[in-house]
Amino acid sequence: MELIVAVYDDWGIGCCGTQPIALSADRKFFRETTKGAMVIAGRKTIGDFPGKKPLPGRVNVALTRTMQEIPGFTVCTSPEAAAELAKTAQRCFVIGGGSVYRQMLPYCDTAYITKVHTTVGCDTYFPNLDEMEDWYMAETLLSGEEDGIAYEMLLYRRK
Ligand SMILES: NC(=O)c1ccc[n+]([C@@H]2O[C@H](COP(=O)([O-])OP(=O)(O)OC[C@H]3O[C@@H](n4cnc5c(N)ncnc54)[C@H](OP(=O)(O)O)[C@@H]3O)[C@@H](O)[C@H]2O)c1
Secondary structure: OEEEEEEEOOOEEEEOOEOOOOOHHHHHHHHHHHOOOEEEEEHHHHOOOHHHOOOOOOEEEEEOOOOOOOOOOEEEOOHHHHHHHHOOOOOEEEOOOHHHHHHHHHHOOEEEEEEEOOOOOOOEEOOOHHHOOOEEEEEEEEEEEEOOEEEEEEEEEEO
């Protein structure tokens, strides 16, 4: 399983249920990378989807303990169930948020990390893969600058 996330310099990923700074280059990278794949999101992140609707052109999976059905989503009630379901897909990405990344990280061996080189106040963080011995940065896929903010799309792999 793979994951995709945008992190600020302190590995913050969100505040008050949303991303304080979201670059259009990163949104494009996300759309292109996850196109046609299964995507797994926590119920709070789904609340931040455009119109709270499933992402088009992807198989949408929701992790929740409180909702039995969410239109357009396959509902899973545990990370284990989501990991089993992921086996039925050619590609499956964990797409957040914080609690779901943390719980699903052990199932992932590839991580697409967009580093957005700024720091904004966050209440949700991604584990710092640069400090984890079992992960390494394998490749820089893209880099650029938008609105004066430098960014890099990096591919991390589990050793
Ligand atoms: N920077 C990025 O790339 C990125 C990407 C995605 C999200 N985010 C940010 O991340 C933040 C949201 O993250 P979050 O941690 O607050 O919420 P979240 O992970 O999106 O969703 C949490 C919800 O998922 C469900 N859940 C979690 N663990 C579960 C389990 N073991 N079994 C069943 N259901 C489970 C629960 O839903 P129920 O309460 O319904 O049971 C829980 O309340 C937002 O700020 C968002 O903008 C950032």
